[in-house]
Amino acid sequence: MADVRLKNVRKSFGAVDVINGVDIEVEDGEFVVFVGPSGCGKSTLLRMIAGLEDITSGTLSIGGTVVNEMPPKERGVGMVFQTYAIFPHMTVRENMGFGLTIARAGKEEKDRRVNEAARILQMEHLLDRRPSQLSGGQRQRVAIGRAIVRKPSVFLFDEPLSNLDAALRMDMRMEIGKLHQQLEATMIYVTHDQVEAMTLADKIVVLRDGEVMQVGTPMELYHNPANLFVAGFIGAPSMNFLSVDVSEVADGVALVSNPSLDPVRIGSVKQPVAVGHKATLGIRPQYLHPTDPDKGMLHGTVALTERLGAETIVDVAMKDGTKIIAALSEDRMLDPGTEIGLTFDTEQAHLFAEHP
Amino acid sequence: MASKLTRSTGAGWAFALPGFGLIALFIIVPFFFAFGLSLTNQRLISPNPTEYVGFENYRDLLSLSVITLEPERDDSGAVIRDEDGEIEYPRVRTITRSDDFPQYRGMREWFRWQSAETARVVIASDVVFMKALVNTLMFVLVVAPVQGGLALILALLINQKLRGINIYRAIYFMPVVVSIVVVSLLWRFIYDGNDGLLNNLLSAITFGGWQPVDWLGNPDTALGSIMAMSIWQAVGFHMVIWLSGLQTISPTLYEAAEIEGASKWQTFRYVTWPGLRNTAVLVLIVITMQAFALFAQIDVMTNGGPLDSTQTVVFQAVERGYGKQDISGGSTISVILFLLVLTISLIQRWLTREK
Numbered sequence: 167m168a169d170v171r172l173k174n175v176r177k178s179f180g181a182v183d184v185i186n187g188v189d190i191e192v193e194d195g196e197f198v199v200f201v202g203p204s205g206c207g208k209s210t211l212l213r214m215i216a217g218l219e220d221i222t223s224g225t226l227s228i229g230g231t232v233v234n235e236m237p238p239k240e241r242g243v244g245m246v247f248q249t250y251a252i253f254p255h256m257t258v259r260e261n262m263g264f265g266l267t268i269a270r271a272g273k274e275e276k277d278r279r280v281n282e283a284a285r286i287l288q289m290e291h292l293l294d295r296r297p298s299q300l301s302g303g304q305r306q307r308v309a310i311g312r313a314i315v316r317k318p319s320v321f322l323f324d325e326p327l328s329n330l331d332a333a334l335r336m337d338m339r340m341e342i343g344k345l346h347q348q349l350e351a352t353m354i355y356v357t358h359d360q361v362e363a364m365t366l367a368d369k370i371v372v373l374r375d376g377e378v379m380q381v382g383t384p385m386e387l388y389h390n391p392a393n394l395f396v397a398g399f400i401g402a403p404s405m406n407f408l409s410v411d412v413s414e415v416a417d418g419v420a421l422v423s424n425p426s427l428d429p430v431r432i433g434s435v436k437q438p439v440a441v442g443h444k445a446t447l448g449i450r451p452q453y454l455h456p457t458d459p460d461k462g463m464l465h466g467t468v469a470l471t472e473r474l475g476a477e478t479i480v481d482v483a484m485k486d487g488t489k490i491i492a493a494l495s496e497d498r499m500l501d502p503g504t505e506i507g508l509t510f511d512t513e514q515a516h517l518f519a520e521h522p
Numbered sequence: 523m524a525s526k527l528t529r530s531t532g533a534g535w536a537f538a539l540p541g542f543g544l545i546a547l548f549i550i551v552p553f554f555f556a557f558g559l560s561l562t563n564q565r566l567i568s569p570n571p572t573e574y575v576g577f578e579n580y581r582d583l584l585s586l587s588v589i590t591l592e593p594e595r596d597d598s599g600a601v602i603r604d605e606d607g608e609i610e611y612p613r614v615r616t617i618t619r620s621d622d623f624p625q626y627r628g629m630r631e632w633f634r635w636q637s638a639e640t641a642r643v644v645i646a647s648d649v650v651f652m653k654a655l656v657n658t659l660m661f662v663l664v665v666a667p668v669q670g671g672l673a674l675i676l677a678l679l680i681n682q683k684l685r686g687i688n689i690y691r692a693i694y695f696m697p698v699v700v701s702i703v704v705v706s707l708l709w710r711f712i713y714d715g716n717d718g719l720l721n722n723l724l725s726a727i728t729f730g731g732w733q734p735v736d737w738l739g740n741p742d743t744a745l746g747s748i749m750a751m752s753i754w755q756a757v758g759f760h761m762v763i764w765l766s767g768l769q770t771i772s773p774t775l776y777e778a779a780e781i782e783g784a785s786k787w788q789t790f791r792y793v794t795w796p797g798l799r800n801t802a803v804l805v806l807i808v809i810t811m812q813a814f815a816l817f818a819q820i821d822v823m824t825n826g827g828p829l830d831s832t833q834t835v836v837f838q839a840v841e842r843g844y845g846k847q848d849i850s851g852g853s854t855i856s857v858i859l860f861l862l863v864l865t866i867s868l869i870q871r872w873l874t875r876e877k
């Protein structure tokens with residue numbers, strides 16, 4: 167088992183800078199998820215840890231050793247790819263035992279470890295099949311099995327569930343979570359799906375354009391986003407952003423308002439804001455509650471209602487033409503066109519100096 | 523939009539007709555013609571009418587026998603030996619021309635071996651054809667693996683992301699686009715016994731210690747020289763086929779192998795080679811067929827000589843059919859070649875089948 171540390175790591179492909187100075191610390195046994203939109207450099211970062219890409223500058227250490235120049239096999243990492251990358255001409259057993267075959271391990275040991283991995287992944291009955299006879303989920307299980315058998319100290323997953331359908335994705339997600347508890351190994355998991363990140367991670371690293379936006383536990387990121395990007399990326403539906411005027415700042419509490427928002431005091435000021443300037447108020451849809459039109463702090467008309475059964479998503483058009491979304495945790499019909507007011511807990515709203 | 527034209531079967535057939543007609547005229551009809559003619563005594567130009575002769579042509583080409591010769595003995599029963607101490611045997615023609623052995627009439631010695639005091643002589647009704655058959659098989663046995671293997675090595679070298687790698691691709695492929703006749707002519711100069719490039723080169727790197735060899739004029743080196751040149755000429759073609767096979771293998775598989783710690787050789791063995799299965803079957807069958815069809819090099823470079831050491835089956839077919847105007851003999855050789863190649867291809871398919 168080992169920890170992974172990146173210090174000021176950079177990567178350029180020719181003149182294109184893809185990773186711009188990243189510092190990340192992954193503790194021994196931790197499950198860390200790199201999350202960010204497509205093209206932000208997650209895969210590149212993971213492939214640098216694996217040793218599949220050179221590191222342009224900075225240091226990468228695994229288990230206390232700097233491994234910048236080390237070939238992948240000496241780093242003690244196992245990797246699971248989005249496209250499975252299992253060998254089509256080998257049976258499941260041969261695929262899973264591949265690392266041991268390469269290391270010229272004895273047949274007995276190979277059998278024992280393959281069987282153990284197959285038991286953990288509940289796929290003992292598939293061992294003699296060929297990849298073409300497996301479903302997508304089973305193939306990904308084989309790929310995970312191949313990584314487990316070698317007992318690497320660090321597991322790397324690059325969007326392992328992206329090629330699976332929604333139902334299977336949830337099953338596999340839970341299995342990977344269970345696997346982490348069972349193996350107690352260090353795992354680094356890359357995804358663009360914030361739900362995977364929230365459910366699996368001990369620690370999430372949010373990336374954007376090759377830079378770390380915030381590092382923290384899922385709940386820290388959810389309740390205390392450091393910037394607009396993280397606030398908007400984590401949570402579904404996305405956080406509402408309202409452009410507001412700051413009229414007073416005292417003791418870290420700001421008084422803000424806009425034409426459809428009655429003045430409110432916000433204690434969660436994420437970035438220094440100044441009186442007389444515009445700022446952005448972020449409120450999660452789940453914290454907005456509808457009330458009568460003349461009550462509440464926000465006023466608008468219902469534009470659309472989506473009823474999901476246990477949840478209702480309401481689009482509300484504000485007076486100034488902007489739109490905000492409220493997510494109600496009950497089934498409720500609000501007719502489009504009705505005027506409503508919305509209240510929210512000011513403790514759960516965040517103020518940012520940035521503008522979306 | 524499907525217009526009336528593209529939906530009408532009549533139009534489809536009309537478009538296919540010219541191509542189909544040409545294929546029929548020049549490939550399908552001659553194919554069956556060859557079968558028919560091989561059963562007759564047809565000549566290119568002859569005053570006599572053509573007759574059906576059954577399998578006589580095949581007998582004339584393929585008849586083989588082994589005869590046993592007892593050593594000549596003097597009156598005391600002792601074996602007679604010549605000055606070098608070699609045992610003397612009666613001459614083969616005493617048997618093949620004897621009325622006592624009508625079944626051996628017209629056959630000639632191909633080769634012999636000795637066991638104890640008796641000699642066994644293999645006689646064939648067509649020794650030249652037998653030599654052609656053996657040469658062709660030798661050619662296939664050497665060229666198929668060597669050319670296929672070299673082409674694979676070149677493809678592996680070329681299949682890298684390096685600056686200017688395309689130049690090498692072009693260089694290796696160049697001999698393929700040059701006509702084989704031109705290549706053969708050029709190589710005749712290279713192989714020249716007096717002032718050839720190869721002799722000069724060998725003489726230069728041995729500082730004059732090299733004794734010039736008449737590569738194409740020596741029965742021991744002629745076939746080998748033609749093999750070397752043929753391998754060089756077509757290796758680029760098969761390299762391109764291997765290359766296309768290599769590019770169908772997903773790069774992620776190589777990355778997975780790298781992570782699992784595979785060495786270069788292990789990567790080749792467990793990822794590349796299994797991924798090239800179908801390509802390998804294709805390359806093997808194509809090279810085999812091309813090698814069996816060896817003709818132009820022989821025609822330009824040696825004409826089958828010296829001492830029939832470079833006779834080949836196709837060269838014999840042409841030589842019979844047009845040189846000697848024996849159309850039925852040429853057809854018979856073609857049919858035999860067809861059956862030979864068919865059998866070998868089927869065996870190859872069976873050996874390389876998906877298990």
Ligand SMILES: Nc1ncnc2c1ncn2[C@@H]1O[C@H](COP(=O)(O)OP(=O)(O)O)[C@@H](O)[C@H]1O
Binds near residue numbers: 184202207209
């Ligand atoms: N081999 C490469 N050469 C040039 N650019 C690359 C290469 N690999 C990735 N990139 C670029 O780097 C950026 C990040 O890619 P990637 O790490 O795959 O993103 P992600 O996995 O987050 O979607 C992209 O803009 C991509 O175009």
Ligand SMILES: [Mg+2]
Binds near residue numbers: 208209210325
């Ligand atoms: Mg990616």
